[in-house]
Amino acid sequence: MAISRRKALQFSGVFVASTAINASTKIDDIKTSKASKTKTEYKAPLPPAKGPRVVIVGGGWSGLSIAKYTKIFAPNADVVLVEQRHEFVSCPLSNLWLVDKIKLEFLTHDYLQAARENNYTYFHATATDLDRENRILKTSNGDISFDYLIFAPGIDYDYSRWTSDIAFETRLRQEYPAGFIPGSEHITLRNKVLNFKGGNFILTVPSGNYRCLPAPYERACVIADYFKQKKLKAKVILLDENNTITIKKKGFQSAFDELYADYIEYHPNTTIKNIDLDNKIVETEFDEISFEEAAFYPHVRGAKILERVGIAKDAKNMLEGDINTLTYEVKGEKNIYVTGDSRPMGFSKSGNTSNSEGHHVARLIAQKINKDKKIIWEPPTTTCFSAVSIAPERAIYIYTQYAYNKTDETFDFASTSSSENWLKDGAVNASSIYDWATALYADMFGK
Ligand SMILES: Cc1cc2nc3c(=O)[nH]c(=O)nc-3n(C[C@H](O)[C@H](O)[C@H](O)COP(=O)(O)OP(=O)(O)OC[C@H]3O[C@@H](n4cnc5c(N)ncnc54)[C@H](O)[C@@H]3O)c2cc1C
Structure with missing residues (x-):
C-alpha cells in the first residue's frame, strides 16, 4: 500500500486541532520575587515573565513542539526555549544529505523564526x-x-560497552563519529562517504532502544547506492548487535538482497570485541574485519544533563528520565517533565514520536496553567519513511500507535501498518518523505 501525501500528513499528527484555550492564570508574582531573593550566580538576561514561566531545555523535535503548542493552548504562558545550538539541523532526512541527494538548506531551520x-x-x-x-x-x-x-x-552516546579507556573513546568520537547527533558528526561522515575510494565501509547498529531504529539500515542502503552509482569497488559492512533487522525488515532485507547483493554485507547478532584503530581492524566474536572507513554507532542513553540534575533512572543503563510515564512528570515533582528521546518509555525514538508527544505534553501543561479539567493520556504516533535507494528514489514506511496496558503499566503497539514493497510503492513513498518533512518543519517552525 502506498501512502498518499494527505495520509502522510494526517498520520504524522500535524493536523491536530490547534484551538487556543482561554487562559486565566496570572503571573506568579510571589514565586518570582522569592526566586529573585535567592542567592544566585547571576540572572539570565531575560525580561520579567509576563505569565507563568514555562522553561524548555532542548530545541529539538520535542522541545520545539512543546514550546509552540504551549503558547497555543495557554497563550498567557511565558515560554522560554533554552537551546545550546545556534540553528536547528534535522536528523531525519540527513541520510539523504550524506549522499548529496538533498541540500543542507532543507535540513537547516531558524530558531529565531520559530x-x-x-x-x-x-x-x-x-x-x-x-x-x-x-x-x-x-x-x-x-x-x-x-x-x-x-x-x-x-540522547547522549554510551561507549562503555566498547571501552572504559577515555582516550580511546575520544578517538572513536572524533575519528569515527556515529552520526546520530547532528552537526559536525554528520559533516565528517558525509566527507567520508563522498571521498571514499573503495574497500570496506563499516556501519554498526547497537542493541536496546537506540535512536531511530530504521536509520542505520536506511544509511546502509543509500551509501551502498551511492557507491553503486559511482561503480566503486566498495562494500558497506553492517554489523548489527541485534539478531535481525529491527524494523521494516521485509523492505530492508529485500533491498539488501535484490539491490545491493554486491554492495552490502549484513552481519546480524554481532558484538564488537575490539576495534584496532591504528590497523583498522574490527574484531567480533566470529571474524576480524578490516576497514577503510567506518562510523561506529554505540549504545545510547538519556542526555547527561538529566543525570547531572538528579532526575535520571538507571534502568538497563539507559539513564533516561525518572518520570510518571502517563503524565511525564518527574517522580516527586509536579511541574518538572522529561520528554522526547530522553523519556524512559519504549516508544520509537523518532522525531515524529517526539512531535506528536510534544502536542500532548503542551496540553498537559496548559491544562495546569488554565486550571482546566484533567486530560487523558494520548498515545504518540510514529510515522517513519526510509529511503532504500536514491537513483531512482524509492522508500518504505511504517506507521505505529501505542497502547497502555493498565495491568502491568507498560506500553505496547496498538496498531501498525507499513508499506515495504519498494518495487511497487517505493516511488510514491519516496515523494512522501519530502511532504512529511516539510509538514513537520512547518509544524515546528511556522505559525
Ligand atoms: C540519521 C537519523 C535519521 C533519522 N530519521 C528519522 C526519520 O526519518 N523520522 C523520524 O521521525 N525520526 C528520525 N530520526 C530520529 C529523530 O531525529 C530523533 O528521534 C529526534 O531528534 C528526537 O527529538 P528530541 O527533541 O528528543 O531530541 P533532539 O532532536 O536531539 O533535540 C535535543 C536538543 O536538546 C539540546 N540540548 C541537549 N542538552 C542541552 C542542554 N544541557 N542545554 C541546552 N540544550 C540542550 C540539543 O542541542 C538538541 O537541540 C532520525 C535520527 C537520525 C540520527
Whole structure:
C-alpha cells in the first residue's frame, strides 16, 4: 500500500486541532520575587515573565513542539526555549544529505523564526544545573526562574560497552563519529562517504532502544547506492548487535538482497570485541574485519544533563528520565517533565514520536496553567519513511500507535501498518518523505 501525501500528513499528527484555550492564570508574582531573593550566580538576561514561566531545555523535535503548542493552548504562558545550538539541523532526512541527494538548506531551520512566529523566547544557552527547591534552572548564560520546566535534551552516546579507556573513546568520537547527533558528526561522515575510494565501509547498529531504529539500515542502503552509482569497488559492512533487522525488515532485507547483493554485507547478532584503530581492524566474536572507513554507532542513553540534575533512572543503563510515564512528570515533582528521546518509555525514538508527544505534553501543561479539567493520556504516533535507494528514489514506511496496558503499566503497539514493497510503492513513498518533512518543519517552525 502506498501512502498518499494527505495520509502522510494526517498520520504524522500535524493536523491536530490547534484551538487556543482561554487562559486565566496570572503571573506568579510571589514565586518570582522569592526566586529573585535567592542567592544566585547571576540572572539570565531575560525580561520579567509576563505569565507563568514555562522553561524548555532542548530545541529539538520535542522541545520545539512543546514550546509552540504551549503558547497555543495557554497563550498567557511565558515560554522560554533554552537551546545550546545556534540553528536547528534535522536528523531525519540527513541520510539523504550524506549522499548529496538533498541540500543542507532543507535540513537547516531558524530558531529565531520559530520563536518570532509563535510568540516565545529562544534563549541560546546550555542548561547546566537545577535548583529544585527554588525552581531555578542554571544555564551557561545565567539563572532562570520557572513555574514549569521541561527537559527535552535528546540522547547522549554510551561507549562503555566498547571501552572504559577515555582516550580511546575520544578517538572513536572524533575519528569515527556515529552520526546520530547532528552537526559536525554528520559533516565528517558525509566527507567520508563522498571521498571514499573503495574497500570496506563499516556501519554498526547497537542493541536496546537506540535512536531511530530504521536509520542505520536506511544509511546502509543509500551509501551502498551511492557507491553503486559511482561503480566503486566498495562494500558497506553492517554489523548489527541485534539478531535481525529491527524494523521494516521485509523492505530492508529485500533491498539488501535484490539491490545491493554486491554492495552490502549484513552481519546480524554481532558484538564488537575490539576495534584496532591504528590497523583498522574490527574484531567480533566470529571474524576480524578490516576497514577503510567506518562510523561506529554505540549504545545510547538519556542526555547527561538529566543525570547531572538528579532526575535520571538507571534502568538497563539507559539513564533516561525518572518520570510518571502517563503524565511525564518527574517522580516527586509536579511541574518538572522529561520528554522526547530522553523519556524512559519504549516508544520509537523518532522525531515524529517526539512531535506528536510534544502536542500532548503542551496540553498537559496548559491544562495546569488554565486550571482546566484533567486530560487523558494520548498515545504518540510514529510515522517513519526510509529511503532504500536514491537513483531512482524509492522508500518504505511504517506507521505505529501505542497502547497502555493498565495491568502491568507498560506500553505496547496498538496498531501498525507499513508499506515495504519498494518495487511497487517505493516511488510514491519516496515523494512522501519530502511532504512529511516539510509538514513537520512547518509544524515546528511556522505559525
Ligand atoms: C540519521 C537519523 C535519521 C533519522 N530519521 C528519522 C526519520 O526519518 N523520522 C523520524 O521521525 N525520526 C528520525 N530520526 C530520529 C529523530 O531525529 C530523533 O528521534 C529526534 O531528534 C528526537 O527529538 P528530541 O527533541 O528528543 O531530541 P533532539 O532532536 O536531539 O533535540 C535535543 C536538543 O536538546 C539540546 N540540548 C541537549 N542538552 C542541552 C542542554 N544541557 N542545554 C541546552 N540544550 C540542550 C540539543 O542541542 C538538541 O537541540 C532520525 C535520527 C537520525 C540520527
